[in-house]
Amino acid sequence: MSNLWKKETLCVQGGYAPKVGEPRISPIVQSTTYKYEDPDHLAEIFDLKASGHMYSRISNPTISALEEKISLLEKGVGALATASGQSATLISILNICSSGDHILSTSTLYGGTFTLFSSSLKKFGIHVTFVDPNLSVEEILTYGTENTKAIFAETISNPSLNILDFEKFSKIAKTLDVPFIVDNTFPTPILCNPFDHGANIVIHSATKYIDGHGCSLGGIVVDGGNFDWSNGKFPQLTEPDPSYHGISYVKEFKELAYITKARVHLLRDLGTTLSPFNGFLLNLGLDTLSVRMERHSENALALATFLSSHPKVGWVNYPNLPGGPSYGLSKKYLPLGGSGILTFGIKGGRVTAKEFIKNLTLAALVVHLGDVRTSVIHPASTTHRQLSDEELEASGVSSDLIRVSVGIEHIEDLINDFDKALNKLK
Ligand SMILES: *Cc1c(COP(=O)(O)O)cnc(C)c1O
Secondary structure: OHHHOOHHHHHHHOOOOOOOOOOOOOOOOOOOEOOOOOHHHHHHHHOOOOOOOOEOOOOOHHHHHHHHHHHHHHOOOEEEEEOOHHHHHHHHHHOOOOOOOEEEEEOOOOHHHHHHHHHHHHHOOOEEEEEOOOOOHHHHHOOOOOOEEEEEEEOEOOOOOOEOOHHHHHHHHHHHOOOEEEEOOOOHHHHOOHHHHOOOEEEEEOOOOOOOOOOOOOEEEEEOOOOOOOOOOOHHHHOOEHHHOOEOHHHHHHHHHHHHHHHHHHHHHHOOOOOHHHHHHHHHHHHOHHHHHHHHHHHHHHHHHHHHOOOOEEEEEOOOOOOOOOHHHHHHHOOOOOOOEEEEEEOOOHHHHHHHHHHOOOOEEOOOOOOOOOEEEOHHHOOOOOOOHHHHHHOOOOOOEEEEEOOOOOHHHHHHHHHHHHHOOO
């Protein structure tokens, strides 16, 4: 039934169907553990032969409702919530890669993902090659190796706002016969469903728009159930797992193999679990996601349009701004809206950018995006300050770039705030 509902309905009613007399709202099940009577029944759950919650590091009813709702919104077969977006990215990779393996990623990436890939994964022996997303399919394919195990990209890259050419990258993934993992944080499932465009795994930093209010960290991995893991490249999913009495995930769980392994193996061993309280808050945020994404997109387009005609502004980038670098791809993949993030540069560069931020009143300087309140950041001096000048350029961040996360305030108040702050500059 719920598979047939529209996204607006799924946001408020998906993932939780109370029975007579049960709470109307998916409650916070603040319990680490669950009661059983028959040791053999619990043993079956341990062996993955029966389903049921046994310990909240691995699953919890509040979290299950959230996972189910997001999976429905993304049109996946199952989802796994994690403590943060970073741990969702980490799990999406570790679930299929081990030391010696290789990943192809676009170079236009969130700063935290870049350092995870270039520093931490490297220490685990997993090597990531960063490719310019504008290269041709043939050129990108030359970076593939026999150990390449995944293609990784962001639908709208943070903060360069490069729109992913799904057709190109899904072709590359198909040619290499590896899964296509997409970070869909910026558009959310409301504005884009990567599974419709060839993705196999979707991840989110739920901290951003899904929460929407700047309250909770969280992440999610969604399985499209549309990749054939039995092509010989993914023994972790096809060969017996000795830590589960020799179970083969593909044989036992079919199209749910990947997401089941992520939970029962990685969440069990790594413990990057989302707390039920944060899961409750993220679920509350999801209730209004579709309405918020409409307003975020509308306000961002209006602010981008205003900025592009301001004499102090050198350039503006917003996916749905006609004539912009990504306009063609944006029309194709983001027809419902370009989300709430825009970037721009003020004439005068790095120093003027910092001065401008000090002049703002409504828009606050915060290391965050995607909440109802408008915020700004200067990545070159903050989130991306660990990157060298070459790395900055490769990730599409110029030193004058200001990233704006446009909130849902009244657009006239926002435009006034930006106009005043710009006009104060000498
Ligand atoms: C913030 C962000 C992340 C990391 O998420 P956290 O919840 O902060 O760990 C990953 N990808 C993108 C695109 C992000 O914006």
